[in-house]
Amino acid sequence: MDIIGNLTTGFVAALSWDNVLFCLIGCFLGTLIGVLPGIGPIPAIAMLLPITFGLDPLSSLIMLAGIYYGAAYGGSTTSILVNMPGEASAIVTCIDGHQMAKQGRAGPALAIAALGSFFAGTIATIFVAGFGPILSAFAQQFNSPDYFSLMVLGLVTAVILAHGSVLKAVTIILVGLLLGLVGTDVNSGTTRYTFGISDIWDGIDFLPVVIGMFGVTEIIKNLEAKQYLRDPIKAKLSTMWPTKKDFRDSAMPILRGTALGSILGILPGGGAVLSSFAAYTVEKKVAKDPSRFGKGAIEGVAGPESANNAASQTSFIPLLTLGLPSNAVMALMMGAMMIQGIQPGSAVMTSRPDLFWGMVASMWIGNAMLVVLNLPLLPMWVRLLSVPYRLLYPAILMFCVIGVYANNNNATQMVIVAVFTLFGYILMRVGAEPAPMILGFILGPLMEENLRRSLVLSRGDPMIFFNRPISATLLFLTFCVVLLIVLPSFRKTREVAFQEE
């Protein structure tokens, strides 16, 4: 296997002036939206997806990578400066990062977060390049029953990482699967659950669903909490650059975080959240003086930030090789690829190697852009935070509607946004976390198709899922995960982990 040769192919494909420019724009816009308080990477990416649709597949994926890393970094910025994590994986960054900001050391915290992420990103890119082909070759042996079991495993693992009740998380995934089936059934041509509305004959677009459930619902939540009465945030950036001691203290945590994140990111359902929590725990364990944690220890920023960036990178591995998104953000990426006519999976690497390796290279380019763009522009992002919420939310709404409308120039999409805003709101009120739904929503048709094929193969005998070694192993792993969730001691750890919010 020739990693270097492959990566060269990728960089040659990715590094045209146009593509670098698209990546830069993506990174800029991603940070711009991601830095707005209360907007996590999911709605930020969703809002910006449509602007990539007009480009050719490679450029659009590269721009997407820029948006993705930009949005993630924007999220870290808000965590550190104003203690508002936009997503679960940024929660731990808040703990020490915000303390550092309070001590006037926001600059070093942000710089270490960016540099740590860049380092982690570089290593994780090599990891993807090395591991991708191996897993992809392995995936060639996968048959319908194996894919079905793999999706079951992925969806069950996703439950662990949802906040709150496990039962509700399971059910919300099932609801997502069901919603994913709306539209024309590919096998029989029958329309399902369309109620005669022609706009959803091809299925419900996922963009209005995501924007409604994550973007708009969030705005309503903030308005109900009277966010607009709060004083605008005034964050100070006195010193930008970390001291020599900061670098020394962060070096090892960055290495450890990178290793941890790269491995945990590959697990289905794993990824950024799990690895940032794990990295924080590890740093606290190995520290000479654990009591510094929670009071502005730079290790508490360096470790988790590197870990979650490494993990968000390696979580592309299951997506690109198996076609399995391991979390909601990957589900979005998968949706975007499918709109470009690419069905993620092991076939991409063999049929479009330039695309696969270009994508891998673009991850690194996206990370590099982040350092180049965000560190110098930090003062500007910080000033953005001082815009009062009453001026901010109408502008965010504008981004939401334009994103959805530009997607397919269909004004009725706004009705879908409204419906899913309402749905997301109700879910929030009854304590059900909506993020896992997106996974089900994207996987619904795939899962049905693989189930159908499996049962045709076995003439209707469900034992086929246990007779094939790969499928049986995956189901056994699923069983272990279920046990883990039910086990009281694990339940407690999980509750504690989510309490830090």
Place this chain on the structure above:
Amino acid sequence: MIRVKSPQDLGAGILFFLLGLAGIYFGRELTYGSSMRMGPGYFPFWLSAIILFMGLVIGLRGLMFEGPAIEMPQVRPMAMVILSILSFGLFVIPLGTPLAIIVLVFIAAYARPDVNILETAILAVCSAVFAVLAFIYGLGQPLPLWGDF
């Protein structure tokens, strides 16, 4: 009289129960087929059935175990935000993007009390100009600049 111990769980239970029920009811005319030859109604039926069952379980747990209350929804933020989104869908073709955005910003502003009209007007115009420059000219998005009038 049964006392509801966890209103959130009961609410979620009822919501999921109804969704499952709707899934089965509206899918009743889809061909079920058989395990060997799954019809279009096979997978939806089983999904809906499990959702319905899970709804029952979650709802019953809500009667048995203590849990948080459901916060009262506030009408104003919800109504105005949703209205603003629908207004954009309604006006974007007849009025064009910039004017539709001005309408959106105005309706959205009234999602909170004490609206300053002048400030909102400035915000609306700035947003519209930004949208035209960034999305239509900058990114070449296919949004209508002027309406049909």
